[in-house]
Amino acid sequence: MTDYNISVAHLYGNLMNTYGDYGNIIALTYYAKQIGVSVNYQLVSLGDHFDNENFDFVLFGGGQDYEETIVAKDLKNKAQQIKQYIENDGPLLAVCGGFQLLGHYMVMANGQKVDGIGVMDHYTTNMHDQKLTVLNDKRLTGNIVIKNNDTDETYHGFENHQGRTFLGAGERALGTVVSGNGNNGMDKTEGVIYRNVYGSYFHGPIFTRNGNLAKRVLATALSRKYPEIDWTDKLNQIETETF
Ligand code: GLN
Secondary structure (H helix, E strand, C coil): CCCEEEEEEEEEECCCCCCCHHHHHHHHHHHHHHHHHEEEEEECCCCCCHHHCCCCCEEEECCHHHHHHHHHHHHHHHHHHHHHHCCCCCCCEEECHHHHHHCCEECCCCEEEECCCCCCCCEEEEECCCCCCCCCCEEEEEEEEEEEECCEEEEEEEEECCCCCECCCCCCCEEEEEEECCCCCCCCCCEEEECCEECCCEEHHHHHHHHHHHHHHHHHHHHCCCCCCCCHHHCCCCCCCCC
């Protein structure tokens, strides 16, 4: 045991883990270990209680439309606690389907509308929505590069989604699309930042390929729990991996 530890919740990790989104937790643990921090992992899935006060980092990964319909029903029971966690500045990474379900709704490829929990202000329509100004009826798939406007950091990833997400009030993009499609293939936004929530369509997973982002989020989680220590400085002293 180390003196410092963080508790991580993996929301629906047994259902929503497209392209190994769990790798984000492996990446976080990899950096944590090097600065003497241990990571306690907990899967929080269907029927489990999510207590916002128990966690220092939450991962909500991606899934296909079918899994999202199952998760969406259960998620309603956790909505209040998740909202509390977010509004208390809890760090959370939401990928693809997880990102979609934190918003107001998502429309599946077959046109069925699935309620999100609306703890964030974005919504997701589908690739056949006639209101889209760029209508190509295609999944948005492939390598993607974005630039974060606050830090000037460049993030690399892989996206594969049919949903078209549009950000709402108080939300800003994780980055501006340099190449690839992003949230909707239209407005050059990719992902979201709201308080300490990071959402993204990047699978593969985003923290392994973009160690600078992993470190930033880890520093946020640690500073929230142990404010007396300069975690950013500690993390700056170890190597950042990019794959
Ligand atoms: N079902 C969603 C979509 O295609 C999410 C897919 C995913 O998580 N990769 O838009």
